[in-house]
Amino acid sequence: MSERGATRIRLEETTRELFRAGLVTPTGGNVSARAGPEEFWVTPAARFKGDLAASDMVRVDLAGQVLEGEGPPSKETLLHSAIYRARQDVGAIVHAHPLFATLFGLYSFPVLPVTADAVSLYDLPAVEFLLPGTRELGRRVAEVLGEGSTVLLRNHGVVTVGGDLRQAADRCHALEETCRLLLLARVMGEQPASISEPLAAALFAIHARKEEVDRRIGRGIGEG
Numbered sequence: 001m002s003e004r005g006a007t008r009i010r011l012e013e014t015t016r017e018l019f020r021a022g023l024v025t026p027t028g029g030n031v032s033a034r035a036g037p038e039e040f041w042v043t044p045a046a047r048f049k050g051d052l053a054a055s056d057m058v059r060v061d062l063a064g065q066v067l068e069g070e071g072p073p074s075k076e077t078l079l080h081s082a083i084y085r086a087r088q089d090v091g092a093i094v095h096a097h098p099l100f101a102t103l104f105g106l107y108s109f110p111v112l113p114v115t116a117d118a119v120s121l122y123d124l125p126a127v128e129f130l131l132p133g134t135r136e137l138g139r140r141v142a143e144v145l146g147e148g149s150t151v152l153l154r155n156h157g158v159v160t161v162g163g164d165l166r167q168a169a170d171r172c173h174a175l176e177e178t179c180r181l182l183l184l185a186r187v188m189g190e191q192p193a194s195i196s197e198p199l200a201a202a203l204f205a206i207h208a209r210k211e212e213v214d215r216r217i218g219r220g221i222g223e224g
């Protein structure tokens, strides 16, 4: 099988995994994987996300033009292409509508350093609400994401990126689990046990360094 075909199958597997985890909803969310420097595979528009097959995926160029597949591609194709254009190191993108992370994005809660993952969310960037599917949303997400790996879309959902599908999906899982924990800790009432400030600062620095290394390695570049 060609590398391009293998990427399409991984996209099917990852989309199903995210659906089973409740991160991508029946009609909400979309996933993509780079198929080369100037093109990527993306989930199709307006389809139930729970049973998508590899043959349903659509290959598009960075302008969003369909190169292969029945189409039409995801309505957020412009969001994906804006990120791929801005970040050569990004090999895969997950845009999801996870319950807890979306809820988290609606409030300006202080992020208590209750776990190492929570520490990494300390300065998580967020994009103001913009109409889904627009070029403006793609432009802002790419801008606010910068060199990072995660961005909240207020009143909408989240975007995580990675060198490959595994990394982008893992980041989405970790984000949702952490937001769930933080929100539950908040409703428990009493002040939760927190990691001390010096250790939280050390963890944050380690996280930032790891992201920088991942970005430099650019695991996804050239993935067929």
Ligand SMILES: [Zn+2]
Pocket: 028, 029, 095, 096, 097, 132, 156, 157
């Ligand atoms: Zn969405």
